[in-house]
Every structure is written in structure tokens, then in C-alpha cells.
Amino acid sequence: MSDPVAGVAVRVAAARVLAAVLRGRSLKAELATALPRFDDSRDRALLEAICFAALRQRTRYDAALQAWMPKPLTARDAELRGLLLAGFAQLDALQLPPHAALSATVEAARALGRSRQAGMVNALLRRAQREGLPAADPAEAWPGWLRARVSADWPWQAAAIFAASAEPAPLWLRVNRARIARADWLQKLDADGIEGTADDRLADAVRIDTPLAVSALPGFAEGEVSVQDAAAQAVADALAPPAGARVLDACAAPGGKAAHLLERDPSLQLLALDVDPRRLRRVADTLQRVGAQAQLKAADAADTAAWWDGRLFDVVLLDAPCSATGIVRRQPDVLLHRRAQDIDALVALQARLLDALWTVLAPGGVLLYATCSILKDENERQIDAFLSRTPDAVTEPLDAGFGHVSGVGRQTLPGEGGRDGFFLARLSKRKA
Numbered sequence: 001m002s003d004p005v006a007g008v009a010v011r012v013a014a015a016r017v018l019a020a021v022l023r024g025r026s027l028k029a030e031l032a033t034a035l036p037r038f039d040d041s042r043d044r045a046l047l048e049a050i051c052f053a054a055l056r057q058r059t060r061y062d063a064a065l066q067a068w069m070p071k072p073l074t075a076r077d078a079e080l081r082g083l084l085l086a087g088f089a090q091l092d093a094l095q096l097p098p099h100a101a102l103s104a105t106v107e108a109a110r111a112l113g114r115s116r117q118a119g120m121v122n123a124l125l126r127r128a129q130r131e132g133l134p135a136a137d138p139a140e141a142w143p144g145w146l147r148a149r150v151s152a153d154w155p156w157q158a159a160a161i162f163a164a165s166a167e168p169a170p171l172w173l174r175v176n177r178a179r180i181a182r183a184d185w186l187q188k189l190d191a192d193g194i195e196g197t198a199d200d201r202l203a204d205a206v207r208i209d210t211p212l213a214v215s216a217l218p219g220f221a222e223g224e225v226s227v228q229d230a231a232a233q234a235v236a237d238a239l240a241p242p243a244g245a246r247v248l249d250a251c252a253a254p255g256g257k258a259a260h261l262l263e264r265d266p267s268l269q270l271l272a273l274d275v276d277p278r279r280l281r282r283v284a285d286t287l288q289r290v291g292a293q294a295q296l297k298a299a300d301a302a303d304t305a306a307w308w309d310g311r312l313f314d315v316v317l318l319d320a321p322c323s324a325t326g327i328v329r330r331q332p333d334v335l336l337h338r339r340a341q342d343i344d345a346l347v348a349l350q351a352r353l354l355d356a357l358w359t360v361l362a363p364g365g366v367l368l369y370a371t372c373s374i375l376k377d378e379n380e381r382q383i384d385a386f387l388s389r390t391p392d393a394v395t396e397p398l399d400a401g402f403g404h405v406s407g408v409g410r411q412t413l414p415g416e417g418g419r420d421g422f423f424l425a426r427l428s429k430r431k432a
């Protein structure tokens, strides 16, 4: 932490971010506003770590509040609840030195205009320090309808899915092979005293288990490495476009998979589409940082009349918008915001995208369908339905390195091999 005043400001900001997220706002959007207010990267890292830890362990911390508070908190106490969750996260998940965590959090209660409750905050945090936080079943963090769907789809794995989704993810990096060999970059990492391991199954992946700011990584600003989960890195292997292929990345933002494909083969002619023009700008930034080039267009990929020039693609990547149920450990607020009707709308959108994109794929070409969902309606059942209405679609098997067999595709479940939950299906178009 930079200084004690900033330390209190970080706790105040954490309380406000958490209160907003618990009221229904997105964690990503709230952090995007809160983080730039801190100049010191250590303060920003701490704010992020507190918010993520508090949301991942929310059910345990809420259980403590329910058991230990004489009077339940009301809707008007949202910031106070946020502050208490933040306090528990510091002592429990983050294991910060208790004295500093306690004094900054109690001071933050005063800064939030809650001087009268500062004593109570102090008492609750001391109790947490003394007794520890109660255990809770990680499944309880999932809304009932979603828990039921996951349990129905993955009866034997559901408990492990819920548990893994409450744990922090390792930091996965992708080494830009156009700039530096992975072994050489690992040497630089070692010289900086940071421990990282090359993943045997993925040619570009490095895993780091101790949390650190990416700005501390050698060559990060120069685009030698990017942050990307191992499951997402597997997409480039599953797609494996031939040299010089015309590639469509239909849902490209923020550009991680497009960048990976181009780092591997700069001869690809890649068109990156995204419906959201602001997110598409992030693709431009991503590609510039790693030194890759592509054509970028803001358009609804399903509305081919609006963007397609009539030339067929050899390869299509549909990294579809989805429920994000495979990445709850990275987006813990998914569990607070997702509604059952969202899934129906997503399934319909994915089907519309599949049907439209099939028409721009050349005979003999390959479409890879990917989601970071673990729900079979978005994954194996989505692809089964597509195959039954698309006579010229042929399935191409993916090997066991891509996860469990799931219909004609493969599924990794959250935490397996340190990876996110991710589904892949590879389809080719029969030649006439």
C-alpha cells in the first residue's frame, strides 16, 4: 500500500464498488470507474483483489454478518455491508496483516459517514480475526435455478464446479511467439525473480500462481506477453487455420483470440467483427500492442447483408456471447446478475449467429464454435440442434486435450488443469 490515507481510500472505494455490484451493477464497469482514481498500481491491485475476494466468498461473509449482527442490515446499509465484506476478505481470503486491515477499514467506516458504526465494524472484524469466518457450501452462491441447471448438466462434477468457481484463477499468460520464444521469455521472468511455469499442453502458455500486476512482467508493455486463460489459448490449436487463410473472427472483442492467431501466423487475412464499436476499439489496441494486423468492422455478425463483401471465408471463429458460467471465478458478479431468461435469449442469439455465419463459410472450410459457458443448452445441445438443421455440416473430432466429451464438442470445466470452463466444437462444411 502506498500510504495510510490511500489505504483508507482503497477501503472506501471497495465498499462503494461492492455496494453498487450488490445493487445490480457490473463489477467490471464499477472497477473501470473506481480504479483510475488511484495513481499507485499497488492501491489499484489491492482494490481489485478486495472486491474479487469479497464477491467470491460472499456467502460465507454474509453468513457471518447474519450470525453476528444484532440487527440485520437494511438496503440503506449497502455501503456498510460492502465495507464489512471488504474487511472480511482482507482478513480471510487475502490474509492481509490484521492490524493494517482493521485500522484502515474502521477508518473507512468514518470516511463513509458511518462514525457511529465504526465500533461495531471494529468488533465484527476482531471477531472474524479471532474465530475465523464460517464455512459455507460454495453452491449457495449460485442462484437456485442456475445451480439446478449446472447440477442437471454435470451431476458428477457440479460440486467441484461450484468449489472451483469460488477460488481465484491463476494468472495465465500467452507469450507472443512473433516477438520472443517462450523459453527466452521464461528466462527473463526468472531473472526478475518471478516464478512461472510453461504449460506442456499449450505451446505459448505460461502459468503464474502468485498474484502480481501485469505491468511488473518483463516485456509486457512491448507486447511480448498478454493475459489469456489457458482454455482460451486452446482455441488457436482447435482452429489451426492453414497459412494465409481468410479468417473471420465474428465476435472478436477485446481481441485476445484474434491476436493469438495472428501472432502464430501473420500471413492470415483476418476480419475482426464485433457488434459493439467501443469494444472493437479494444481489438485495435490489443492488435497494436502485439504488433498484429487485421481488418476491423463494427457490425452484427448475424446481419451478413450489413458487412459481408461476398467472398467466402476459409475459417470462421464464433466465440459466441454466452452466460459466462465457465468464468465465474473471474466474473463473480455473474451469479448476482444472471437471470434465467438471459439464457433463452443467448441460446437464440447463438443459433442466429451460427446459421448466418455458416453461409459465409467456404465449402471445405471450418467453423469453430466456442463459449465460456458450462450449460449444455449453449453448448452441446446448441450444436446438436445446428447439425440437425444443417445437412452440409460435418463434425470434426477434437482430442481429449480439449476436455470432456460433450456431444460432438469438448468441454473443460472450471478449475480443471487450472483452466476456465470452456466449450469447443469444430465443424466443417461438406464440399458439394
Ligand SMILES: C[S@@+](CC[C@H](N)C(=O)[O-])C[C@H]1O[C@@H](n2cnc3c(N)ncnc32)[C@H](O)[C@@H]1O
Pocket: 250, 251, 252, 253, 254, 255, 256, 257, 258, 273, 274, 275, 276, 279, 299, 300, 301, 302, 319, 320, 321, 322
Ligand atoms: C466472448 S466475447 C469475445 C471474446 C473475443 N473473441 C476474445 O478472444 O477476446 C463475445 C463478443 O461478442 C460480441 N457480440 C455479441 N453479439 C454480437 C453480434 N450479434 N455480432 C457480433 N458480435 C457480437 C460482444 O460484443 C463480445 O465482444
